[in-house]
Amino acid sequence: QVRLQESGPGLVKPSQTLSLTCTVSSGSISSGDYYWSWIRQPPGKGLEWIGYIYRNGVSFYNPSLESRLIISIDTSKNQFSLKLSSVTAADTAVYYCARRDGQRLLHDSWGQGTLVTVSS
């Protein structure tokens, strides 16, 4: 069973860039028909899809975040990453990485999530 683990700073200052990495284990990020997603959840609120990337580097972003967002993939490290620039308090959330099955169009494996707080 593939496992995903988010890592990165838990506190980011306003106007700075939020950077997170998801490390995939017990499976290759380059194998199979999978997209690698980021999804976030502000405290006490619902889920918001941020974007996902395929193993060939093709990415799809939520238009609401696209101007500030870069998702990248490093197949040699079995990792993919998120960079969100010009953050504000509204970007405070638990950030999840997840695997999306490209055939069945579902997210079947998730990381445990990491809380990122935007505050000075």
Next chain:
Amino acid sequence: DIQMTQSPSSLSASVGDRVTITCRASQSISTYLNWFQQKPGKAPQLLMYAASSLQSGVSSRFSGSGSGTDFTLTISSLQPEDFATYYCQQSYSTPLTFGQGTRLEIK
């Protein structure tokens, strides 16, 4: 963007009850609809995909139905571990979007 609206937003029920949660899409999404369960402090867990397909390892007391714009998730006989928040999510088009969630509480 496709808007997903769940009802009710919260629900109180007892162990053994049959419960139905509804999800409505702002446009037709065929059967590109997934259901997740989330418990406090945990990542969402996939329950159903393609509207009515049960994810491997999920109890058969969960079932889903619907197509087009209207969908339901039914729990046939509530168990203590089912008290959680449930989300629908459309996979028809990007941006992928979720319902606002239905919180299922113990009566």
